[in-house]
Amino acid sequence: MRLRAFGVGAVAALAALGLFAAFIGFKGPSSGGGTLLLSLSSRSAGRLGDTQVLIHSARGGWSALAHIGNVTVPAAPETYAAAQADVAPGAYDGLRLAGRDLSAPIRVTAGQVEPVLVTVSGGLPQDVFAGNGAYNSGLLGLQGKLKQLPDFSLTDQDGRILDRSSLVGSIVVLAAFHTTCHDTCPLYTSILYQLRQRVPPAVRLLEVSTDPAADSVVALHDYAVLAGTSWPLLTGSADQLAAFWAPFGVRLSGADSHTNFLGVFDGHGLLHHFETGIPDAGSVPGGLSTMLSSEGMRELRSHGDGWDAAAVADQVRAAADLGNPSAGGGGLAPSFRVDALGGGKIGPADFSGTPLVLNFWATSCLPCRIELPLLQRATTERKVRLLLVDERDSASAARTFLNQVEVSSPVASDPDGAVGRLYGVSVLPVTVFIRADGSVEGKYLGQTDAAILGDHLAALTG
Template sequence: MSSKMGRLGAEDPSTGPRRSSRPRILWIAAAVVAILAVVALWAAPRLQPATGTLVVVAAGRSASSLTASTLMLQRGDGSWVTAGSISGNVPPAPDQRQLIALPFPAASYDHIRFRGDVERVSVTVTAGQVEPLLLGIDAGNLIPGAVYAGNDEVNLGLGELAGKFVPMPSFDLVDHSSRAFNSSTTAGKDVVIAAFHTTCHETCPLYTALFFQLAKRVPATVTLAEVTTDPDVDTPAVLLDYRNRLGATWELATGTREQVASFWKTFGVDLATGDTHTSTLALLDRHGYIRLVYRGAPSIGNDIPPSLVTSLSAAGLRQLASGGDGWGAPDVLQSLLTIAGPEQSPQPAGGHAPGFKLASTGGGTVSLAALAGEPLVINFWRGDCPPCRAEMPLLQQRVGPQSKVQLVLINWGESAEAARSFLSRVGINQGSLLDSDLAVGRAYGVAALPTTVFVRSDGTIERRQVGELDERVLAAELSNLVSQ
């Protein structure tokens, strides 16, 4: 039995069938091919030149059209890369029309060529990112100097083409220490400039008081400068003495009569002595554009050094008592925020809500400590902010006893009268706190309006919303607050 089983269970290698090695070879070959295919798929994109997306848009000072023409960009090494043929109708700025969007080699480019015209512009195409390029077109041709690259520059270009932004002409003055104060020394900074002279006793001391207020609050990226309208009297030595006596920390500038007259001509301000000059404050952005101009006397309140009060004439004292022409430091600071962006990064969610104690439009004061233990929706707003107006009825309807969350309105920089008037006009039946000097808003990282901060009952910040709220977002945030 055992021998039979042995014969059945064993195979004589000399007589049994041979196994072919071909299937194993084919399997190995297939595996190698598969591996090579995977490697090829992985390597192919990496062997190709990196590309970003170049989006070319056009706008003009008036409507026009483009016939088909080739656009080229020049690399730093001098070689030209063709973007393609562009054509079509061109709308007046600030509207724009996209002419072409295409993958483009990632590199830095320093010139464009279009219809035989060559314009210098810094274009940086980054792999995997979009780089916009704006062409300013007039009567079908490229406007000299009107080529803008990058989101920031394109937005500025649209404003300039629309006539909203006017470039500040080059100027060449000196400061109180006879150092250069000119277009080059102010480049890359936002600048607040006021007209003044040291022998003025009506509005000039009010402007200087305004600068004391601004100097406490503006970031280092902002330059403050009072520029004289009386260069014959206000030499650098006179300005330095004036600055030292007051304890001012900002620039005081002067120059020759021709230099100062040229500087102020842009703003319609003539050289003047005594109390007769045109009271003017202007904001220049870091790109050299005039963004805002204020006229008249600023509202100073009671925050004015005694030495400036005693220097005021009877007319100046009346301006001080009356609140000037209704604008002041909060308005200038808000404008700077719009131009320059946030002064600081917002406090991250999860941190404790900064404390405050603010006056209310209904009288008295309210502190955050008095609201402890309740979930809060803190809304920063102004009456001249359209999205603030749009979301107010929703806030009043959804936030309150019915939601078990308290609504705290904080007006950013307006007077109590202005805030009350606005709330009455839009039918809001609760008062607002008044962040007159913007300090609370800055503590909460407010950089744009409206800003809404959702605060848990333990006093920590759940979330911030910048911009207008919609009903869906508000409902979700209220649900989060009451469930914790």
């Protein structure tokens, strides 16, 4: 393992060249190993004292990785580039620094660069985000741009206490429900029932009540028996449940008055995707069909808003960085019309009748720095229109970023992530390829390259 600590001059040089973005496909060291780039950031500027950094693997135990001096840690989205180290390819499971052991899956690939973000608060390291998707999520989380599972202590259908600490490191799928609901809630329970067959057991499923008055432990137990569920159904006092649901805009309810919510959270508890409409459940498990009102039966037969357990499973895989990032096409591209970075309004309808590539990006997305110029060149050469969708940035930050990477394609601003949710965007970057007739040819999760773009653009123009 060969260590190269970053000095201020080296950091400035890399920043000027845009190489902080070059984590995917960037040439690694000639030693045959991979390169681990360690960055620090915080919610508000602070410091981290002098510390050794060690990395752990199941096979090799703890190994020295870097030494960090007494440094100032900037507030996100800014980062402090703490060290660059050549690391043997393989799987690692945590870092040790400042007296703390922090668990995180870290995959180092020969000839490539693995970005690792350590968040700092109160002078101590708090969490580790490894890989491009997690790195981006960590920065967005520090900026408050991603909602997060709150601290909680609630009671399940067997009278056991479940709290936030028991979910650390797990992908979580959370749904709102209450036991006296006769329409949408049983459909959400059905989605989780089907999801249990599609995702690994390590993925945690939860339903949390929105009706503390009716949902006693006994009521939850009876509902679990009726539905045949195997996951926790949680309840608590009115204050506990109101505090739990407040970050997600879910109101406490009763009878058939309720707010729908299903969310997929990553291993850090950050919300990556959510749904609030009526699902396409297809069927309901156990005896839940006996609970459905005429409205509930109508919703079941209607196929709802088109999202089903398979779509949620795709989001789980994206949150866990599992599975193939290439997703199939089909259906019409969702329509939107939002503020354009250059003024006025913009949306897919402005490109009607011509092939279009939508690219979702953000200034905190490291691979986007490499991908955006490539996208602009490739679409220009193929005479395909390109619309960039900027996720959750200010207009000034977006303009500065685009000037740095010398990209001038039209930009749609998505400050609250609404357009991203229309397209199921849970990681960045995401590229959607749209045919001239408005149908989706395909979708790619993660950084594209010339070969990937060539295949999709040929399909659009062939």
